[in-house]
Amino acid sequence: MTTYTTRFGSLQRYEKGGVEVINDDAKNYTFSNMFEVASMAKPYEKVAVGKNMEYVLEVLRAEGTSGWRAAAHDEFALVMDGEVEIRLRKLADPAVVPAGTRGSVSLNGTPDGQPMGRVRARRGHMTLLPVGAAYQFHADRPGVILLQTVAGADTQFRWAEICQTM
Amino acid sequence: MATQTTGVRSTGPNEHGYRRFQLGEFTFSRDEYFVHVAWPTGSHIMSADAFLRALQRDVAWGFFYGIVNFDGVIGTVNHYGTVDLFAGRYNDAYRKAELDHVENFPSPLILESFQAILDDWTNAGFDPFASPHETGGAFGPKAGENRRATTRRRVTARRMVGVPGDEPLRSDESGFPINRQFVDVPQDEPEIVAEPGFEGQVSAFNLFAYLSRSDVTWNPSIVSVCQDSLYCPTTEEYILPVIHGNDRVEWFVQLSDEIHWAVEDRDTGAVRARVVMKPGDVCAMPADIRHQGYAPKRAMLLVWENASPDLPQLIASGKVPTNPVEF
Numbered sequence: 001m002t003t004y005t006t007r008f009g010s011l012q013r014y015e016k017g018g019v020e021v022i023n024d025d026a027k028n029y030t031f032s033n034m035f036e037v038a039s040m041a042k043p044y045e046k047v048a049v050g051k052n053m054e055y056v057l058e059v060l061r062a063e064g065t066s067g068w069r070a071a072a073h074d075e076f077a078l079v080m081d082g083e084v085e086i087r088l089r090k091l092a093d094p095a096v097v098p099a100g101t102r103g104s105v106s107l108n109g110t111p112d113g114q115p116m117g118r119v120r121a122r123r124g125h126m127t128l129l130p131v132g133a134a135y136q137f138h139a140d141r142p143g144v145i146l147l148q149t150v151a152g153a154d155t156q157f158r159w160a161e162i163c164q165t166m
Numbered sequence: 167m168a169t170q171t172t173g174v175r176s177t178g179p180n181e182h183g184y185r186r187f188q189l190g191e192f193t194f195s196r197d198e199y200f201v202h203v204a205w206p207t208g209s210h211i212m213s214a215d216a217f218l219r220a221l222q223r224d225v226a227w228g229f230f231y232g233i234v235n236f237d238g239v240i241g242t243v244n245h246y247g248t249v250d251l252f253a254g255r256y257n258d259a260y261r262k263a264e265l266d267h268v269e270n271f272p273s274p275l276i277l278e279s280f281q282a283i284l285d286d287w288t289n290a291g292f293d294p295f296a297s298p299h300e301t302g303g304a305f306g307p308k309a310g311e312n313r314r315a316t317t318r319r320r321v322t323a324r325r326m327v328g329v330p331g332d333e334p335l336r337s338d339e340s341g342f343p344i345n346r347q348f349v350d351v352p353q354d355e356p357e358i359v360a361e362p363g364f365e366g367q368v369s370a371f372n373l374f375a376y377l378s379r380s381d382v383t384w385n386p387s388i389v390s391v392c393q394d395s396l397y398c399p400t401t402e403e404y405i406l407p408v409i410h411g412n413d414r415v416e417w418f419v420q421l422s423d424e425i426h427w428a429v430e431d432r433d434t435g436a437v438r439a440r441v442v443m444k445p446g447d448v449c450a451m452p453a454d455i456r457h458q459g460y461a462p463k464r465a466m467l468l469v470w471e472n473a474s475p476d477l478p479q480l481i482a483s484g485k486v487p488t489n490p491v492e493f
Contacts, residue, residue, distance in 0.1 A: 004347040004463060007423050008374075009445030017424070017442035019449070024429070024438040028452045028489040034419075035446040049448045050417045051491050052472040055395035057419065057448065076326065076390045076397065078373060080421075080446065088368060117360035117368040124374025124421075125356040126390065128326050130367065146419070148392050148470075159493035 008123060009035045010081040011142055019164055031164040034059045034080060038144040040161075044137065046147070047156045054102060056155055058147040062139035068111055069136075071104040072097045075129040075149040079121045082143020086127050087136045088116040094132050103152015107134055173275075174282045183308025185286045189279045190269040192251055196287050198306050203240055205253045205267040208260075210239045215304040218287060219407035222294035225280050226320050226385060229273065231471060232478070233411025235456060238435055242276070244413075246475060249276045256411065256456070258434040288312050295382035297403040297464070300346075321387035328371035333389070335371055336379040347403070347464035348378035351422075374421065377401050377466045384408075384459075386469040398469040402461040411456035414477040415490045416469065420447045423465035432456045443467075453481045453488040 009015075014035035019026045032049050041047050043063040050057030060066075062084045070091060077086060091097075092112040097105055111134045119127045129135045137145065175188040186195040193204045201217040203210045220236040227234070229244035238257055243250035252268040254260025271279075288294060290310030291302030295318065323333040336342035344351070356370040373389065377399055384406050386398035402425055410416075411432045418427075420443040427441040432454050441449055451457055459467075480486040 004350070006348055006350050006378075007445055008421070014446050015444050017420070017444040017447045020440040020442070022437050022439050026439075027493065028450070029439070029441060030448075030450040030490050031441070032448050033444075033446045034448055050419070050450070050470060052395070052415055052417060052470065053474065053477070053486075055392065055472055057417070057470060074325065074392055076392065086370075088364075090364070114363070115361050116364040117358065119359075119368060119370045120357040121370055122352075122354065122356070124352070124372050125370055126326070126373045127356065127370040128329060128390075130369075148390060148395060148397055150392065150395070157491075157493075159491055163493070 009033075011035050011039055011144060021166075026164045026166055029164070030159060032162040034144060034146060037162050038081075045156055046152075046154050047158060047162070048151065049162065051151065051157075054150050056103075056149060056151045058149060058155060060137070060145040060147060062137055062143040062145050063141075064139065066137040068107040068109070068134045069104040070097045070107060070111070070134040071129070071149065071152075072099055072101040072131060073150060074131050075104065075147060076126055077121070077129055077137075078126045078146045078148070079123055080144040080146050081123055082139055082141055083120065083122045084143050084145060085138040086119040086121060086129070087138065088118065088130070089113045089134045090116050091132055091134055101152070102150040103155060104149065105152065106154065174279050176282065176286075179308065187279060187283050189251060189276065190271065191267070192253070192269065194283055201287075203253065207265045207267050208253060210253060212237060212240070214287065216407065218284065218292070218294045218304050221280055221284050222316060223384065223408050225277065225284055226295075226318065228277070230410070231416070232413030233432065233456065235409035235411060237409070241408075241411075245270070246478075247273055249273050251276060256433055256435065258436070284316050285311060285313065288316050294407075295385060297383050318382065320385065321389070323388050323390060326369060326371075326390045327373075327376060329369045330366045336376055342379035342381060344378050345380065345401070345464060351375060351378040353378075373399065374466065377421070383464075386471075394472050394474045396471045396473050398471055400467055400469060401464055402459060402467050403464040404461060406459040409456050409458045412451055412453045414472060414481060415453050415488070416451045416471060417490070418443060418449050418451065419468035419470060420445055421466035421468050423461070423463050425465050425467060426460040427457050428460070429455050429457045450490040452490070
């Protein structure tokens with residue numbers, strides 16, 4: 001009986017594919033690799049690797065403890081490498097993120113509100129970052145988070161640096 | 167032009183046991199090996215296996231986003247309320263020879279007709295959603311049905327899989343064993359600690375374990391929703407049974423293993439690029455292409471969609487570019 005090995009990527013070990021252009025421009029495909037992006041990023045920088053109108057996929061290098069953030073909409077954190085603790089706190093004053101704000105905003109210090117709980121997430125684990133709650137990430141060792149969200153003031157766009165251009 | 171509004175039009179069984187169907191001026195019939203499609207200016211033949219695999223996706227996806235090419239000749243265009251059924255419309259040679267043909271139908275009518283074809287032409291033991299290695303054959307005279315397979319419900323989470331009241335997780339007990347090619351995927355769930363009063367409000371799940379238990383291939387299903395931003399992961403093995411023509415930018419994130427994509431011009435079929443995606447790769451499919459994927463080993467692919475109903479018109483009118491970003 002055949003034994004199959006499922007291949008995942010990591011910061012330590014990834015192999016990038018690519019676009020083989022026949023009659024096109026490679027830039028149309030905005031091709032990047034999230035582990036390569038995270039390997040070049042500072043901890044918790046929000047680097048866009050996908051954009052579809054106002055929506056983005058952000059890659060975060062999880063390392064150490066992040067600041068607290070919150071959004072006016074749900075977001076979703078998928079751990080792609082490493083182990084990340086996600087701490088949630090109910091916002092005592094949800095207006096710290098005005099309704100209609102796109103993407104998450106950075107909060108000063110620890111926001112007022114009750115602790116909701118925490119999630120210890122490893123590769124493949126997806127966590128809901130619910131509207132009305134603030135969140136903080138912590139990772140003892142470098143990891144990678146893929147965030148489903150809306151482009152916000154802190155989203156970093158570095159297409160020319162991260163994407164295949166030829 | 168809408169040519170038909172209600173009802174499935176079909177004949178009794180032919181010598182092979184299969185009914186013949188008519189939809190507008192299109193006719194569909196099958197024999198032991200092949201499906202025959204005819205329209206006023208031409209006709210076409212497809213393997214019954216390939217036709218049923220494509221038809222299954224078109225039905226299950228509600229005609230999906232944009233164009234679902236069954237092959238280089240036959241397919242549908244979703245106008246979100248009505249659907250074009252076409253022959254040769256997106257084939258340069260048919261267009262130049264003026265042999266292409268298009269009819270528009272209300273979505274419920276074409277869906278009902280396609281469901282009837284799928285139901286009648288799928289034999290017991292053949293699962294159009296399964297990889298070729300995991301199902302019996304589509305061929306031969308009519309032999310029973312496989313409604314359990316052809317009427318599967320597509321997962322469409324409202325917020326996130328695993329959130330109380332939303333789509334449930336998969337398990338052996340719920341009929342979703344780990345797929346033979348994903349037996350090495352860790353099944354551990356995230357450790358969740360909810361403070362008193364917040365039980366049920368702290369939610370997380372193992373997406374990779376969830377995908378390892380998928381019983382279908384090439385079937386994007388919604389697992390998380392951020393406004394119009396939809397995560398639609400899917401497990402892929404062998405060949406995508408349709409050639410998907412985009413009416414908006416679509417993004418792929420390779421979660422595991424490897425997929426090769428053949429990318430062509432959406433309207434003519436001219437080859438534009440090949441894309442090879444490996445774990446961690448992220449790639450956009452522009453809004454003016456069509457693509458077909460090849461997965462040598464069962465792979466996890468995150469399909470990321472923007473479900474905004476305004477996008478097709480914005481792109482078709484040129485107000486929004488067909489490529490995702492300028493840099």
